[in-house]
Amino acid sequence: MSLMPTMIELLARARVDLRMGLPVVLIEEGQAALAIAAESLSQDRLSEMQALGEVTLALTARRAETLKARAYDGDTARIHLPDAADLGWIQALADPADDLKAPMKGPLVSAREGSATLHRLAIALVKSARLLPAALLVPLESGAQFAVSHGLTLLPQAAAEPLMSQSSPLHAVAAARLPMQAAEAGRLHVFRPEDGAEEHYAIEVGRPDRHQPVLARLHSACFTGDVLGSLKCDCGPQLNAALAQMGATGSGVLLYLNQEGRGIGLANKMRAYSLQDQGFDTVEANHRLGFEDDERDFRLGSAILKELGFSQVRLLTNNPNKIAMMEKTGIKVTERVALKVGENAFNAQYLATKAAKSGHML
Ligand SMILES: Nc1nc2c(ncn2[C@@H]2O[C@H](COP(=O)(O)OP(=O)(O)OP(=O)(O)O)[C@@H](O)[C@H]2O)c(=O)[nH]1
Numbered sequence: 166m167s168l169m170p171t172m173i174e175l176l177a178r179a180r181v182d183l184r185m186g187l188p189v190v191l192i193e194e195g196q197a198a199l200a201i202a203a204e205s206l207s208q209d210r211l212s213e214m215q216a217l218g219e220v221t222l223a224l225t226a227r228r229a230e231t232l233k234a235r236a237y238d239g240d241t242a243r244i245h246l247p248d249a250a251d252l253g254w255i256q257a258l259a260d261p262a263d264d265l266k267a268p269m270k271g272p273l274v275s276a277r278e279g280s281a282t283l284h285r286l287a288i289a290l291v292k293s294a295r296l297l298p299a300a301l302l303v304p305l306e307s308g309a310q311f312a313v314s315h316g317l318t319l320l321p322q323a324a325a326e327p328l329m330s331q332s333s334p335l336h337a338v339a340a341a342r343l344p345m346q347a348a349e350a351g352r353l354h355v356f357r358p359e360d361g362a363e364e365h366y367a368i369e370v371g372r373p374d375r376h377q378p379v380l381a382r383l384h385s386a387c388f389t390g391d392v393l394g395s396l397k398c399d400c401g402p403q404l405n406a407a408l409a410q411m412g413a414t415g416s417g418v419l420l421y422l423n424q425e426g427r428g429i430g431l432a433n434k435m436r437a438y439s440l441q442d443q444g445f446d447t448v449e450a451n452h453r454l455g456f457e458d459d460e461r462d463f464r465l466g467s468a469i470l471k472e473l474g475f476s477q478v479r480l481l482t483n484n485p486n487k488i489a490m491m492e493k494t495g496i497k498v499t500e501r502v503a504l505k506v507g508e509n510a511f512n513a514q515y516l517a518t519k520a521a522k523s524g525h526m527l
């Protein structure tokens with residue numbers, strides 16, 4: 166038995182399958198469905214799914230709103246797939262890239278009867294695979310049998326609980342000394358979550374006293390800002406300023422959380438940037454894609470701080486949600502240290518939107 170995958174391992178496997186364009190079998194209390202990500206769908210697999218029964222497209226209520234489709238299940242909408250629907254039809258619903266060019270997609274008919282539990286689970290899975298939040302589902306008579314005979318991953322709803330509550334435990338896997346320009350006394354720790362998702366890093370500067378509040382920064386990965394010096398955001402200058410301040414005062418801890426694009430992944434962030442080029446702001450772009458404003462899980466941050474032995478922080482941030490999440494998850498924020506750097510002509514509007522819509526402190 167111990168060689169069989171655990172629930173959390175099944176979850177990791179399902180995430181990879183969906184990215185590769187393979188369907189997975191989802192089961193919950195007598196219901197079963199075959200689910201596949203809209204983004205990685207092929208025409209062959211679509212035809213196979215259509216041959217199995219009535220296919221529905223699971224979308225978030227956010228995406229449904231843009232498409233003027235009804236979402237009868239709160240945060241989730243189940244759209245009936247017309248018989249004539251092809252790959253292009255599905256992609257146009259899942260991906261907002263051409264919304265403005267081809268605005269009329271309807272009439273879209275949403276399902277009202279039955280349960281949306283498996284649809285909601287499918288959306289959570291494709292989001293965690295950093296794909297577009299859209300999935301196709303077709304009901305199955307016997308999920309377990311179908312999975313075995315087709316060699317597919319079988320995922321019970323219970324396996325996805327950690328995904329829904331986003332609280333996979335993490336473990337420190339390696340650490341070493343890392344002298345940096347900003348602080349010679351640096352140490353980099355790598356943390357690996359049990360659910361096979363991205364690793365996160367902690368950079369400890371000096372030897373912070375575990376009994377005192379530590380100067381801390383929760384930095385979210387921004388490949389464009391951190392590495393390329395993008396002027397569209399303020400991430401690069403914030404990263405450098407935080408490390409510089411820790412170096413200057415001799416101690417601190419910077420968490421580098423691999424939650425690119427506020428947790429939607431780089432491909433989706435580039436889709437959001439492309440919508441921004443069409444005139445939408447950073448929040449509207451996320452919504453049109455079907456995401457919430459912010460899909461990050463800051464609980465990861467407090468879990469890492471606790472693993473490192475910290476319980477109180479002086480937090481470098483302008484984001485009140487980060488402070489609230491720290492407090493809620495057992496890390497005391499004794500002080501908020503403002504971090505206002507890197508404003509320029511390209512990101513002024515982005516920063517103004519964060520202040521107006523996301524409550525950022527100026
Ligand atoms: N989806 C999306 N993500 C973006 C956009 N611009 C920047 N990001 C991401 O936003 C995150 C920036 O987060 P942080 O530096 O923690 O900033 P913050 O939440 O505004 O909070 P503080 O900087 O602490 O005040 C990074 O993951 C970026 O990749 C955008 O237009 N769309």
Ligand SMILES: [Zn+2]
Binds near residue numbers: 389398401
């Ligand atoms: Zn950035």
